[in-house]
Amino acid sequence: MTDKVRQFTVSEDDDGIRLDRWFKRNLPQIGFATISRWARTGQVRVDGGRVKPEDRLSAGQVLRVPPGGEAPHKQAKPRRELKPEEIEQAQAMVIKQTKSAIVLNKPPGLATQGGSKTTKHVDGLLDAFHSDDQPRPRLVHRLDKDTSGVLLVARTPGAAASYSKRFSGRSAKKIYWALVVGVPDIREGTIDAALAKQPGTGGEKMHVDEENGQPARTRYRVVDAAAKAASWVELEPLTGRTHQLRVHLAAIGHPIVGDGKYGGQDAFLTGSVSRKMHLHARRLIIAGPGGEKLDVTAELPEHFAATMEQLGFDPSMSDAEPEQGPPERSKAEKKQAARQHAKQYRKSRRGERRSRGPEPKKKLGKKSGGRPAKGPKGKS
Template sequence: MSAENEVRQFIVAADDDGIRLDRWFKRHLEDVSFNIVSRWARTGQLRVDGARATPGDRLTEGQTIRVPPAEPAKPAAAVKAKPDRPPLSDDQTAFAREMVIHKDAGAIVLNKPPGLATQGGTKTFEHVDGLLDALQFEAEGRPKLVHRLDKDTSGALLIARSARAAAFFSKSFSGRTAKKIYWALVMGVPEVEDGIIDLPLAKQPGTGGEKMHVDEKEGQPSRTRYRVIEQAGNRTAWVELQPFTGRTHQLRVHMAAIGHPIVGDGKYGLQEAFLSGGISRKLHLHSRRIRIDHPDGNKLDVTAELPSHFAESMKTLGFDESLGNTDLIDDRPPLSREQKKAQARAHAKTVRKERRGERRSRGAKK
């Protein structure tokens, strides 16, 4: 971040893809009020990728947000006190702290249960963000969210304990150096046991942005690696998933797109996503492991245990959980812009050669 009297620039992280610009400020620059954001927009000072922006604009991963210099603080008498959040009950505090599976000076990792949203929204009043006061512990400030999990997805959720740590972790997520491994049960068994799903995703029209779909023309590049760990006949498979991009509902859409929706995912798999035989109808998608660089120079590497419904399904289907202990995190660095261009040129060259060969073959037959 630049000095207070200089223009600041931020890169939109994968976990902020699709949110409104005013919501981005509320998430990352809490001291900037909506009125200030609106004024900056009206006067052309607020820009996204160099173009004038409005508070209601939707952001896309990788865009650059130009933020004017921080405004001088008002005299103490003129500063309006922020409305106090209602104090948490003893039960809420205990619940929040029971989720903690790692804590250090810069980070907290929770094992988020299924059914708990990461942040609030329409008709969503119980969420991790509302419990963060319970996780301040001995730190000076309230901890901050740096990425999200879907409401029905369980598992490892990273929280920063300071503004400095939040900026550091956000950069890791936007730069795709953070590594995440998910476990899922899927319907059927993929023919290819270890593969890459490379299908562009976009918001599905008419759903208000609540649902994604594969869109070859307008979608954003989206890549997922999957590996079959074990299968129960042809009925279902236990798979390991590693997202290389961070699109909304990416893992769920990708697995449904190749004909193997995640068990319990009625949103993308419809009725074909449910198993009989006493298997829970809850979503079987779990953020198993997160590995990310830490501001102190070390690696943060945390594994989250399965929720009860997922563990019970594994037992019922006869899966051996120990087989997943050697996950295959892909440590290949993300391709640079130059490398992507080189790949595109090489692909185009190959296509041209194939077409020339086809034309020669047709000519020979004549």
């Protein structure tokens, strides 16, 4: 517990946040009751002036925080020291890093968050990206344990709020790949079926419930098929319900390959096809803080890629693949091309001038003040 007055400058990341939310984000060990008392007695101040807990802060303002106030039960937990192999695992998942985000390619079999019986998860590995002068990165959304692919992690609380708003507002575009049993009769469409927790499963399983369920919609397209045994489907969830893609595909009679939870034994193909679930978050397109746009693609896990090859599916057939434009030229190459273009242009103009001879002088009109005189009006 500190016994000195502290001063904090409100960062760009905290611009527009309420005072009480600022404390929850930056000094979580100080409770709301203490913040209210400090504001009421004028002990907490912004730019020297009194402030209320609901007042909003602006970047650059100076916040005066009095000594003490830490609640014993709210003391920050010490960081768990990661093992070298855990740090290596976390770094190996990274696809892209920006000022506001870390994008991971989550492997199948690794949970996103912990639970009563889950001790190994992505959230527990995020300390690999945490330093003393940076806040701990935060998860923005989740993937099922057995689903692989793009997982977005925000670097700061402000970035987390911005990305979360995009996900909840449905402006983030998520494209999944799945291999399913059989081939849907309708090759492209939207599955519109409300979902609810299945009674008697403790909330671990969902089912279609048109009367009491929450609205759930999934756009799908069959990219390719291997005879009648299996097909490769591109999916775009238009809502974000638990297990939505898995339940919807099973509901139309084409469970995801390897998804025994919703497809039973019918979800497994014979032969050497892997029994792991074949659902992959392939691509994410999302706008972030300050207009920053992310468009990230995650490589397939080994078992999924092997099954694709075994069934003869070509990944380039998907509409979800990023457009491959011409390779970017270096500055030296651009300058050389510009010089060559200018040289060719001057050469062509020299030939044009020789063929035309000297250009006659134009007569200037009196009314125009030095501008060419107007010709007769007519249609062009």
